[in-house]
Amino acid sequence: MQANPYVYPFIPFQDLSNKKFLDNFIADQFIATNDLSKLIAAIPVVQPRILGQDINSRLLDIFLDDNYCYGPKENIQNNLAFWHGRFNYFTKQQAPIRLIILGFPFKIPVPLKTDHTMPDLGEVLSLHRLYTITQLIREVYSPGATLTIFTEGVFGKPPHQNFWCGGKFTGVERDEWTAYREQLKNLIKILGYENSLSVTDLEEIESLVPDFQTQYEDNVQKFKKQFADGEVEAIKKYDATFPSVYRLVSSREYPYEDLLDVYNDDLPDNAVTKSVLEIRQDLRRKARESIFCYHAYHQTRYDTGVMDKAAPNAIYLTVSPKVGRLGIYPISKDVHRLPYHGVPVWHESEKRFNIEYLVDIRRQSGPYTKVYLRDDLEQQPFYYIDDKQLSFPT
Numbered sequence: 001m002q003a004n005p006y007v008y009p010f011i012p013f014q015d016l017s018n019k020k021f022l023d024n025f026i027a028d029q030f031i032a033t034n035d036l037s038k039l040i041a042a043i044p045v046v047q048p049r050i051l052g053q054d055i056n057s058r059l060l061d062i063f064l065d066d067n068y069c070y071g072p073k074e075n076i077q078n079n080l081a082f083w084h085g086r087f088n089y090f091t092k093q094q095a096p097i098r099l100i101i102l103g104f105p106f107k108i109p110v111p112l113k114t115d116h117t118m119p120d121l122g123e124v125l126s127l128h129r130l131y132t133i134t135q136l137i138r139e140v141y142s143p144g145a146t147l148t149i150f151t152e153g154v155f156g157k158p159p160h161q162n163f164w165c166g167g168k169f170t171g172v173e174r175d176e177w178t179a180y181r182e183q184l185k186n187l188i189k190i191l192g193y194e195n196s197l198s199v200t201d202l203e204e205i206e207s208l209v210p211d212f213q214t215q216y217e218d219n220v221q222k223f224k225k226q227f228a229d230g231e232v233e234a235i236k237k238y239d240a241t242f243p244s245v246y247r248l249v250s251s252r253e254y255p256y257e258d259l260l261d262v263y264n265d266d267l268p269d270n271a272v273t274k275s276v277l278e279i280r281q282d283l284r285r286k287a288r289e290s291i292f293c294y295h296a297y298h299q300t301r302y303d304t305g306v307m308d309k310a311a312p313n314a315i316y317l318t319v320s321p322k323v324g325r326l327g328i329y330p331i332s333k334d335v336h337r338l339p340y341h342g343v344p345v346w347h348e349s350e351k352r353f354n355i356e357y358l359v360d361i362r363r364q365s366g367p368y369t370k371v372y373l374r375d376d377l378e379q380q381p382f383y384y385i386d387d388k389q390l391s392f393p394t
Contacts, residue, residue: 003070003071003072003320003321003327004240004241004244004320005240005320005321005322006237006240006241006295006320007240007241007244007245007294007320008244008319008320008338008341009243009244010243010244010247011336011337011341012265013112013263013357013359013360014357014359014360014363016260016261016263016264016266016359017264017266017267018363019257019260020363021362021363022362022363022364022365022366024361024362024364024365024366024367024368025366025367025368025369025370026366026367026368026369027367027369027370028369028370028371028372029369029370029371029372029385030371030372030373030374031371031372031373031374031382032373032374033190033373033374033375034190036121036124036187036190036191036373037190037191037192039121040124040125040128040191043125043128043353045132045135045136046067046068046332047136048061048062048064048065048067048068048136049061049065050062050140055087055091055140055141056083056084056087056088056091057084058140058141059087059091059097059137059140059141060076060080060083060084060087062133062136062137062140063076063326063328064076064077066333067329067332067333068133068328068329068333069326069327069328069329070319070321070327070328070329070330070333071321071322071327072321072327075321075322075323075325075327076326078323079323079324082324083326086313086315087315089313090143090313091141094143095143096143096144096145096146097137097141097143097144097145097146097315098145098146098147098148098311098313098314098315099133099134099145099146099147099148099314099315099316099317100147100148100149100150100307100311100314100315100316100317101130101147101148101149101150101316101317101318101319101328102150102152102202102318103149103150103151103152103319103330103338104123104126104149104151104152104180104181104184104199104340105151105152105153105155105156105170105172105177105180105340106153106155106156106170106172106176106177106180106340107119107180107340108170108248108340108341109170109171109172109249109250109251109252110247110248110250110251110252110259111251111252111256111259111358111359112251112256112259112260112263112357112358112359113247113341113342113343113357113358113359114340114341114342114343114357114358115343115358115380116343116378116380117176117179117180117378118179118180118183118376118377118378119180119183119184119187119339119340120339120343120344120373120380120381120382120383121344121353121371121382121383122331122339122340122342122343122344122355122383123184123187123339123340124187124191125331125335125339125344125353126330126331126338126339127184127187127188127191127193127197128191129328129329129330129331129332130147130149130197130317131147131191131193131196131197133145133147133317133328134146134147134196134197135196144196145196146195146196146197146198147196147197147198147317148197148198148199148200148311148314149184149197149198149199149200150200150201150202150205150307150310151177151180151181151184151199151200151201151202152201152202153174153177153178153180153181153201153202153203154201154202154203154206154297155170155172155294155297156170156171156172156173156174156176156177170248170249170250170290171249171250171286172250178201181199181201184199185199200310205306205307205309205310206306208306208309208310209304209306209309212300212304212306215300215303215304216296216297216300217296219296219297219299219300219303220292220293220296222296223292223295223296223299224292227292237291237295238291238295241291241294241295242287242288242291245287245290245291245294246283246284246287247263248287248290249283249286249287249290250286251279251283254279255275258273258275258276258279259279260359261273261276262276262279262280262283319338331353331355332352334352334354335353335354335355336355337355337356337357338355339355341355341357342355342356342357342358343355343356343357343358343361343381343383343384344382344383344384345361345368345383345384345385345386346383346384346385346386346387347386347387348385348386348387349386349387353383361384361386364386366386367386367387368384368385368386369384369385370384371383371384371385
């Protein structure tokens with residue numbers, strides 16, 4: 001999967017001209033909350049290859065390992081002095097290393113991808129990966145590391161926004177993304193990760209810059225003007241971001257059958273019905289506005305230095321690799337979707353988890369078992385099992 005420095009890249013749906021949904025869910029299972037730790041413990045931890053002679057090199061080896069490094073290794077290798085300096089700030093004091101990562105906004109509101117609004121086993125797998133990284137650090141550096149997740153609920157729809165901006169940026173209501181964030185915190189507690197992982201929403205740190213909102217709105221207009229004027233960098237950002245954002249903005253309000261054609265790239269506009277074309281045009285409009293807002297928000301973060309105020313000297317992890325960030329696979333190198341972009345599936349024959357689009361598994365023979373988490377208010381499958389053996393790892 002080719003990394004994108006602007007946004008996590010989209011993975012295409014399987015052939016959407018196939019509209020044959022199969023009766024492939026043949027059983028239900030239920031697990032309790034206290035089963036989660038047992039389930040996660042069954043996932044083997046891949047040990048990175050540690051070769052460095054000094055502590056900063058050994059720490060960096062974790063993030064250069066093929067099983068953890070997402071994106072070009074050159075982003076790190078060409079800037080070794082920078083990264084040694086970043087780690088040295090902590091190691092010279094024998095202090096825990098402070099890591100941060102942005103992500104976990106909410107479940108993507110596209111019905112072909114997922115029918116969840118709350119975290120499921122996909123988020124558990126990703127939290128486990130982040131926790132694992134802190135523990136790998138502890139193995140080579142005894143003070144260990146802490147990691148703060150800055151959730152991107154702010155990319156939902158804020159109440160002060162009078163215009164549709166992708167929902168600062170995707171059309172997800174505040175109640176939904178705050179509930180999602182609180183359940184993330186709850187999962188961290190359930191898994192026993194609270195000494196290593198913590199959660200703060202980006203919205204919470206905006207107050208560190210009194211005129212953050214004003215600067216953000218100014219940057220929206222600047223980016224729009226740069227794009228309209230044909231500035232190369234603005235066009236580059238827009239073009240690189242559009243394919244992903246088009247498939248992130250909310251399409252919940254539209255008929256499921258229509259969405260199969262809406263997202264079918266093999267169907268040109270002149271080959272679809274009027275209703276499908278209208279949906280496409282609406283999603284394109286929303287995606288366009290979202291992109292302006294998305295890049296303007298990040299530009300405002302950079303301009304104001306708000307992240308340095310919130311987490312001074314912290315080391316950035318990212319799933320959108322770029323210079324100055326340590327790119328990581330969010331679950332494993334074999335999982336090419338973010339946990340909130342699909343549904344988690346345990347493949348019994350391969351003994352591994354994957355994140356897949358719901359529409360895709362509904363059209364595959366399976367058979368699949370739906371596994372529910374007891375006391376889950378949403379009562380949607382927490383994950384799926386793909387195999388006739390109908391078992392899950394314990």
